Amino acid sequence: MVEVETIVERSSPPVGGKDRLIPPQIPSTQQGGDQGFRPTGDIPSFQRFVFEDNIGTRLRVLEFMTSDAIFKPVFGLSLAEQRALTLERLKRFGRRGFIDCMDVVKNPKRFAAVMECLHLVDYSLSIKGGVHFTLCGGTIAKLGTKKHHEKYLDKINQVQWPGCFAMTELAHGSNVMAIETTAEYDASSQEFIIHTPHDAASKFWIGGAAQHAMISTVFAQLYISGKWLGVHVFIVHLRDEHGHVLSNIRIEDNGPKMGLNGVDNGRIWFQRVRVPLDALLDKYCSVSPDGTYSSALSTIPQRFGVMVGGLTTGRILIAQAAVDASKLALTIAFKYSTKRRQFGEKLIIDYLSHQRRLVPSLAETFAYHFAMMDLMRLVQSKSSPKQEHTLSSGLKAAATWTKTEILQRCRECCGGMGFLAVNQIGPMICDMNVDVTFEGDNSVLMQQVVKGMLKEGLSNVGIKKPSLDDQSVIDEVAIQELLITRQRVLTAKLGRKIQAATCQGISAEQAFDDNLDLVLSLGWAFVEAHVMKIFHERVSSAGEGFRRPLGLLCHLYGLSRIENDAAFFLTHGLLPPSSTEVVHAQSNDLCRRLSHNAGKTLLSLCEGFAIPSYFITAPIATDAEHFPSTATINLAKL
Ligand SMILES: Cc1cc2nc3c(=O)[nH]c(=O)nc-3n(C[C@H](O)[C@H](O)[C@H](O)COP(=O)(O)OP(=O)(O)OC[C@H]3O[C@@H](n4cnc5c(N)ncnc54)[C@H](O)[C@@H]3O)c2cc1C
Missing domain, CATH: 2.40.110.10 (Butyryl-CoA Dehydrogenase, subunit A, domain 2)
Incomplete structure (x- = not known):
């Protein structure tokens, strides 16, 4: 029998003395728990802009969780202890009545906002809660009728009948x-x-x-x-x-x-x-x-589509959890990098190689965050289930694959400290590695994206090459043109290959399978063009105080897309050869500018994620004395 209370007592990471787990120049003291949306400086309005909806609900859930020690992250437990703790956390959360599984249908934005709070504790709770509330409860809400709702949903909401x-x-x-x-x-x-x-x-x-x-x-x-x-x-x-x-x-x-x-x-x-x-x-x-x-629904495939429809909400939450894990890992990595010094007095964030690993990761994280918010608006509007399916599949695959890379970069950027479980990033890497597989394997989901695109007739759009000369500075508008052109070139190429194969008597399905490398590239191209568009739109509507740094991040996100796939843009004549140098130099410049002032701007940007310090337990990130509040930094002055 596992005693959950004993586990909770062990939950605070050891501090100071012989238990010290962090380098000598960073004493470890726990910050007091706040709710993340601190009412100082211009950070609260930045956080409201980032989160946009259900802020009061999020605050109430976080207030509850940060006032109960059981939700404090804890590491090094046995299998039996982890399971017992996760169940008890789920039950306490359920008993507070925050969740109504009918919201999967009636108010998906609210449902997602509440579930998102679980991501801050640990991934086992997210997934145990996701299986119980979203997949079991959500499926009953979506596919069941009044008799099922009345018999089961209250018991599921309150976790009286754990479900799978x-x-x-x-x-x-x-x-x-x-x-x-x-x-x-x-x-x-x-x-x-x-x-x-x-x-x-x-x-x-x-x-x-x-x-x-x-x-x-x-x-x-x-x-x-x-x-x-x-x-x-x-x-x-x-x-x-x-x-x-x-x-x-x-x-x-x-x-x-x-x-x-x-x-x-x-x-x-x-x-x-x-x-x-x-x-x-x-x-x-x-x-x-x-x-x-x-x-x-007259056919078996039509009915099948409806029966697995419950997975869409789950998939969205998996994608959101990946983005949220990136936020936490980056916050820890930036806090450490802006205090840790090596080779004399140099802060590790001042090394360009460090900036090149972390700053584009921050850009990707904001990019996917805004894309997820946009997807939730679409889900809430119920205006296009097909688009919902295509976007949720693509964003789930792209966000989880991206998170896998970001967490690894963060781990490495914290050196050996990143390998300690108590510093949070390592356990996240292990716990979340499976998100590229469940709720739809990513390679299979990307195929769904492309099938969705082809059905909507996107293959018919014309290709117009952007006009860029050797010295052009590649701005966000030019990047969007390049990304959409890449998508169109790949779509046309796939269309030609499938057509040529069918002319030879090969079935369209077989031809599709024979070109899966191209299909996956096209899936990525579609997602990245979409994410860049949303990010750019979101920046345009940002308040004065944070439009500038977000704009730089958006630009960096776009440039990184071009850099990562430079071979494609060069071989298809979409970029002149020398422009790869320009893109590289621009990326370096943006990384340096965003990292200036000992990384304080980066820390301010991380405050936009509104992660309560209660959940940032990593000793390398929690030192109040050495990590003064960044809320006073004026983001507009960048
Ligand atoms: C920790 C964990 C928890 C889970 N929880 C649940 C749960 O609660 N309920 C539930 O029902 N399921 C659950 N699953 C199952 C999960 O959804 C499946 O693992 C997932 O759908 C992949 O199926 P598979 O493991 O059989 O892999 P496979 O489908 O066998 O895939 C293996 C590999 O083959 C590739 N592949 C397969 N088909 C294709 C194709 N058409 N084209 C190209 N490549 C292909 C895949 O990309 C993958 O790399 C869970 C899985 C794990 C690991």
Whole structure:
């Protein structure tokens, strides 16, 4: 039996004396906890600009979390301790009533704002909460009807019935449409029989299944009188109130993972488990007691699209968690880099190589943050589910891949200190490594992006090469033109290849698969052009006080895109050869300018992320004496 209170007592990192974990010139003292939106200088208005919506809600949630020691980050726990702590955190959070799973449908911005607060504690809590509230509760909210909402949602909101989401099977991960669990309707008893036909069809990786979940949304192929009707979702009870697994269900623990060990992933077998007619989530399809099936969606692929629709919210939150992790890691890395000196009196942030690793990462983080806010506006408006799908897929893939690189850069920029668990970045690297795989593997998601683009007929847009001479300074407008042109060139190229292949009798699907390298490049090109556009628009609407530094970051984000793919722009004649030197010099210049004054501007920009100091526990970042408030720095004077 794990005592959660004992774990919490161990949560404060050791400070001073023989327990000192940081270099001698930086004494470690904990900063007092504030709520992150500090009312001094022009930082609060900057934070309001960055966050834009549900600020009062965010503050209330953060106020609650920062007043309960259980939410303080803690490291070095055993697997059993991590799981117990994560469950207890989730329960305390649920009991406060911040979450309403119906918001996934009614007020997605609010739902996301509340869930985002969990990202600050640790990734196990984000994912355990994501599986429970977003995937299990959100799927019931989206696909269920009044009877399901009334029976389950309060219990899920309050975490009285921990839930999981059983979609993946051992043999079918990315290819969900081909899962093999069956749900056969028995009209004589008015029940569905949920069954795992063989071992490879067992549900695998199911978060919450190994120890805690009482209920699960289960994806299964529906059969009525022998007729196959495609993937549908059912609510199945897994355990009773005492935690005993119910009869005809077998569960195995997936065991220790390379990270994310606060989540109890498990494997489930159903041995002809009988569930009532009401177990079917029937908003888009229904089965009458006599077994008559009806749905306004006439084809199996159409229905499948709706059944997996619940994943969109989850995917968005995974992308947002990646952006939030980058914010925290960069804040720690900048705090350390602006105090740590090597080779005499030189601050490590003053080395150009250091700036080149961290400052473009900060630019990427703001870029994805604004793109996510923009996506949430689209989701809230419900104006274009197709665009939502394309953008959430692309941003999830790009943001998580980018975060993986940023966290590694931050870790390296903190030297050996970055390797200590207590300094937070290392555990984030391990816990979050899997985000490129779950909620849609990134390589597969990028294919969805391109399919979405092709369906919307983007291949028909014309290509006009931007006119840049050798000495042109490449500004944000020119960068946007270059990025959109890259997207168009790649789209046309893919279109030509698929057309040529189909002329030779090869199917379009096969031709698409044969060009997956190009498809992935196009997916990236689409996402980066979109993100640059949103960033530029957002900067244009920024207040005087912070438009300038954000503008420099936006410019740097764009230049980094060009630098990273310089070979493409040169070989396609979109840039004159000497301009790569210009781009490089401009990037260096921006990195230097943003890092000036011992990195204080960078610290001010990080304050825009509004991370309460309560969650920045890394000793290398928490020294109040050596890290005076940056709130007094005037961002406008850059
Ligand atoms: C820690 C963790 C928690 C999870 N939690 C849950 C959960 O709670 N509920 C749930 O249902 N699932 C869960 N999953 C499952 C997760 O969603 C799957 O792992 C994911 O969908 C990928 O499936 P897979 O692991 O079978 O990989 P595969 O699909 O086998 O992919 C393996 C590799 O092949 C590549 N690949 C596959 N298909 C293609 C293609 N068409 N084109 C190009 N490349 C391809 C992929 O890019 C990948 O690199 C979890 C997984 C993990 C690791």
